[in-house]
Amino acid sequence: MKTCILAVLTLLAAFTMNSTLNADSNSTYNFDIQGTVIDATPLYNDEFFDLLKKHAEGTFKIDPNHAKQFLSEPLPGIVVTLQGKSAVMQTITDAEGKFEFKNLPGVTKxxxxxxxxxxxxxxxxxxxxxxxxxxxxxxxxxxxxxxxxENKNIKFDFRSDLITVKGKITDANGNPIADALIIGQMEINDLGSMFRPQVVKTTSANDGSYELKGFIPPGIRQTAGYLNGGNPQANEGSSFFLVIVADANAFIQPKENIPRIPLVSEELLIAARRYHKVLYDYVCSLQDPNRPAKNYEEKPNLNLPPSVGNTINVPDIVLIRAHSFQEE
Known part of the structure; x- marks a missing residue:
């Protein structure tokens, strides 16, 4: 609290000092830009799963402050560039991921x-x-x-686990369809219109290919629950399935050709399976020790899409020519 009050007083003092400049001539008020670059990618490492196992057994309680180390960490040594109308500057983030550009022209009278x-x-x-x-x-x-x-403080939240979805748009004969508008929209459990689903748009290339970039992956617990047969969109505001719609001139996308896929990449699936197994093994340990041990299982027929790393590959989306569709 003292730090916040001091920052406010410093800002007011700086603005008051600059405001005393001659009102009859051009006056420029200078300000600072400070910021932080954070890696907000969830960290699912050995320590995380070891603590998860202890948490399930009741020998350790993961409180919110302790969990923060698995959700974000500063990024040092990052090149940060400032581009203005008459200025280009660069700096490097320090050990705490912080950077600063000082005494920049802000407001000119x-x-x-x-x-x-x-x-x-x-x-x-x-x-x-x-x-x-x-x-x-x-x-x-x-x-x-x-x-x-005014003085500004900004934050870059970087995530290396954002998901890219790739695919191709073709006609019924397998010919590529170029310049089709592709819309990828996350389904969302929203009963009161309080939440907005993530939507990514692009257009198909000459060979019919497309890439939808930047999807925020579902949570690891949510995905592990899906592997166990649960409803990943049971909670209000939750998203899990991606729907892809294509709009091309003179073509129609039949309802059965609209992909609806779990937004689960290879990297997320590896972590979610490990999460699921920790809890699965713990539940099995509570059962009668005289019963034969059960092997790790997942619900069958989950229709997980093929993927490499954080890139999901969707089967070709086939569009039908409008006149052919009407004739049927």
Whole structure:
């Protein structure tokens, strides 16, 4: 609380000092941009599953503060770039993932037109990622725009587990359909219109291929419950299944050709199976020790899509020519 009050007083003092500039001439108010780059990818490592096992057995209680270490960690050494109308700057995040750009022109009073001009800056963070399963390395660039009318504090939440969905659009003869609008929308359990489903759009390429990028994966507990036969969308606001709709000129997508797939990638499935097995083994340990041990089981026919790493591959979506559909 003392830190927050001190920050507010500092900001007010800075603004008051700049406000004393000559009102009859052009005046510029300078401000700072501070920020943090965080890896918000859930960390499902050996320690996590060891604590989960102890938590199930009642020998350890995972409280919210302890769980934070598995949900986020600072990213040091990240290149952060600031781009303004007349300025380009770069800096590197420190050991706590923090960065700062100081004394930037923010608001300028233009006496000629008797108006204030506000500077806009774009901040980008370049984050290298390597998939442990796919074995490839990419650079993800996160961007934010800032209207600098006061000191600003921004946060980049990076996730390396965002899911990409790939597929192809064809006609009934297997010919690719280009320039089709592809909409991937998460189903959502929403009884009162309080929640908005994630929607990603793109268009198909000349060969009919498409990529829908940036889907937030379901939770590990939610996915493990699905493996056990539970309803992954039982809770209000929960999402689990992805529906893909294609819209192309002179074509129709029959209802039976609308994919509805569990948004479960290979990386999520590996972690969810491990989560499920920890709880499965614990439940089995509570049963009569004289009964034969049961092997780990999953509910059959879950229709999990093929995937590599965090990329899901969807079977071709076949569209029917509008006149053919009407003739039927």
């Amino acid at each position: 233009d006496t000629a037109i008797k108006k204030f001009r506000t500077e806009k800056y774009e901040i980008s963070a370049q984050i290298p990622i390597e998939s442990e399963i796919a074995g490839d390395t990419n650079t993800v660039i996160l961007k934010q725009s800032v209207i600098l009318n």
